[in-house]
Amino acid sequence: MTPESSTPPTLLNLSTYLLSRTGRAARSRLAERLAGRGLRLWDMAVLAALADFGPHAQRDLVRRLGVDPSDMAKVADRLAAADCVERIRDTADRRRVSVSITGTGRAVLAELEAEARAVQDEILAPLDPRERRTLHDLLRRVHHDLPGAL
Numbered sequence: 001m002t003p004e005s006s007t008p009p010t011l012l013n014l015s016t017y018l019l020s021r022t023g024r025a026a027r028s029r030l031a032e033r034l035a036g037r038g039l040r041l042w043d044m045a046v047l048a049a050l051a052d053f054g055p056h057a058q059r060d061l062v063r064r065l066g067v068d069p070s071d072m073a074k075v076a077d078r079l080a081a082a083d084c085v086e087r088i089r090d091t092a093d094r095r096r097v098s099v100s101i102t103g104t105g106r107a108v109l110a111e112l113e114a115e116a117r118a119v120q121d122e123i124l125a126p127l128d129p130r131e132r133r134t135l136h137d138l139l140r141r142v143h144h145d146l147p148g149a150l
Contacts, residue, residue, distance in 0.1 A: 029119045
């Protein structure tokens with residue numbers, strides 16, 4: 001029995017259901033690949049934010065990525081221990097910690113992005129390149145209008 005034949009047609013007619021199932025499968029596969037490296041999805045998100053937007057105060061990363069502050073502290077600790085980020089305390093305000101990506105972090109991010117693209121290729125295998133571009137463009141439009149979208 002295939003997933004298509006075992007899924008109620010009512011659900012197959014809901015794009016939100018299909019997006020959810022596809023997203024869950026993609027997330028699970030990527031999480032597995034990252035776990036093999038001792039990393040998590042939030043680790044990749046933090047590295048990407050730092051690479052794309054530059055150094056951040058740790059509390060600003062919390063807001064930008066929508067992460068719980070205690071979870072962000074754990075992510076920053078893990079990434080600092082792996083030499084992927086550098087944290088520097090603000091001399092004027094000891095509570096403020098600036099986080100920046102290191103060369104090691106950039107190299108790790110490049111590897112993680114390759115893993116993410118491999119998962120994307122697996123998930124989108126039924127689509128030709130033109131269909132993939134169209135899907136991506138449509139998802140970007142939908143994502144753009146989501147409240148609180150990353």
